[in-house]
Amino acid sequence: xxxxxxxxxxxxxxxxxxxxxxxxxxxxxxxxxxxxxxxxxxxxxxxxxxxxxxxxxxxxxxxxxxxxxxxxxxxxxxxxxxxxxxxxxxxxxxxxxxxxxxxxxxxxxxxxxxxxxxxxxxxxxxxxxxxxxxxxxxxxxxxxxxxxxxxxxxxxxxxxxxxxxxxxxxxxxxxxxxxxxxxxxxxxxxxxxxxxxxxxxxxxxxxxxxxxxxxxxxxxxxxxxxxxxxxxxxxx
Numbered sequence: 691x692x693x694x695x696x697x698x699x700x701x702x703x704x705x706x707x708x709x710x711x712x713x714x715x716x717x718x719x720x721x722x723x724x725x726x727x728x729x730x731x732x733x734x735x736x737x738x739x740x741x742x743x744x745x746x747x748x749x750x751x752x753x754x755x756x757x758x759x760x761x762x763x764x765x766x767x768x769x770x771x772x773x774x775x776x777x778x779x780x781x782x783x784x785x786x787x788x789x790x791x792x793x794x795x796x797x798x799x800x801x802x803x804x805x806x807x808x809x810x811x812x813x814x815x816x817x818x819x820x821x822x823x824x825x826x827x828x829x830x831x832x833x834x835x836x837x838x839x840x841x842x843x844x845x846x847x848x849x850x851x852x853x854x855x856x857x858x859x860x861x862x863x864x865x866x867x868x869x870x871x872x873x874x875x876x877x878x879x880x881x882x883x884x885x886x887x888x889x890x891x892x893x894x895x896x897x898x899x900x901x902x903x904x905x906x907x908x909x910x911x912x913x914x915x916x917x918x919x920x921x922x923x924x925x926x
Contacts, residue, residue, distance in 0.1 A: 710904050711920040713739060717880075718760040718767065724862045726817070726844035728758070728769045736760050736769070741890055741901035745911045750892055750899030751775065753858075755794065757888040757903065761924055763877060765838075768811075768863040770794040770890070777847050777856045778894055779815040785832060788814035794861055795889040797824070797919060800874035802885045805916040807873065809836075815849065815859050817841040823872075827914045838866040878924045885919035 714737070722730035738756040753773040760767040772794065779791035789795065791814035799808035810830070812820040819841055823831040841863045847856020867877040878884065888903040906915035 710918060711739070713737070713759065713886075713920060713922045714925045715759045715761050715766075715922050717924070717926050718762045721762055721764065721864070722760065722767055722769075722862060724840045724842045724864050726842035726860055726862050728771060728844075728860050728862060732760055732767075733758060733769055738771075739888065739903055741888060741903055742905065743899065743901050744905060745900065748899040748911060750897045752899065752901075753892055755888075755890040755892075755901055757794075757796075759886075759922060761878070765864045765866045766798075768796055768865065769861070770888075771858065771860045772890060772892070773858045774815075774847070774892065775855050775857075776852060776894070777815050777845055777849050777859055778852075779818070779849060781814060781818055782816060784818065784835070785820050786818060788812045788818050788820040789891050791815060791891070792859070792893070793891045795887075795891070795913070796863075797887045797889075797913070797916070798865075798870070799885040799916055799919060800870045800878075802883060802921070804873075805885075808885075808916050808919075809834075809870065809873075811836070811839075811863065811865065813841055813843075813861055813863060815843055815845065815861075817843040817861065824914060824916075827916065836865060836869040838864075839869070840864040880924055880926055882924045884922050884924075885916065886922050887913060887919045889913045 718732040736758040758769040904920035
């Protein structure tokens with residue numbers, strides 16, 4: 691009986707660790723206009739996922755973030771909508787450490803057969819991009835510069851004015867498929883499965899908070915756990 695209990699508990703732990711979310715990425719009938727507003731008809735067909743607050747040791751406000759994806763023959767489209775009472779973003783140059791600002795992130799692994807290499811795209815409320823290839827969860831190849839990426843944001847408030855109350859901001863990004871060719875030789879076909887995670891960094895030090903889509907099962911707010919990325923499946 692004791693052996694059965696131990697085996698059952700071990701099986702339950704493995705099952706819990708294996709449970710990652712799945713998202714169906716719908717094909718856009720027409721590409722969305724990249725203006726940061728998420729008001730194109732295509733976005734209306736894309737289900738939103740709401741990021742989770744997992745680390746109670748953090749002291750920042752719990753402000754909701756919703757993420758969406760679309761695709762077509764040319765690109766992957768990423769949309770974020772963030773509640774934010776105080777929009778702040780200082781960094782203005784490509785590959786600045788945007789994660790220190792109010793920023794959203796998407797990590798993308800086009801080849802789930804491996805979990806060593808993936809792409810990172812971190813974008814602040816100004817629409818500034820910090821992109822890299824991540825190797826083994828800790829080594830960032832910062833000289834990777836994705837080409838043809840378009841990013842726009844729309845602010846519902848005033849940037850870097852700490853004395854007023856803002857409402858939020860949204861971001862759209864278009865990432866052309868050739869940027870993933872090292873791990874995916876061709877654009878995805880219907881039914882293809884990739885792995886991704888969505889994250890947001892919010893607030894001003896020392897009151898910062900991270901929210902995330904797929905739980906990395908870390909005690910600390912460290913999102914670079916590719917084995918815990920959620921699955922996305924490309925559908926019509």
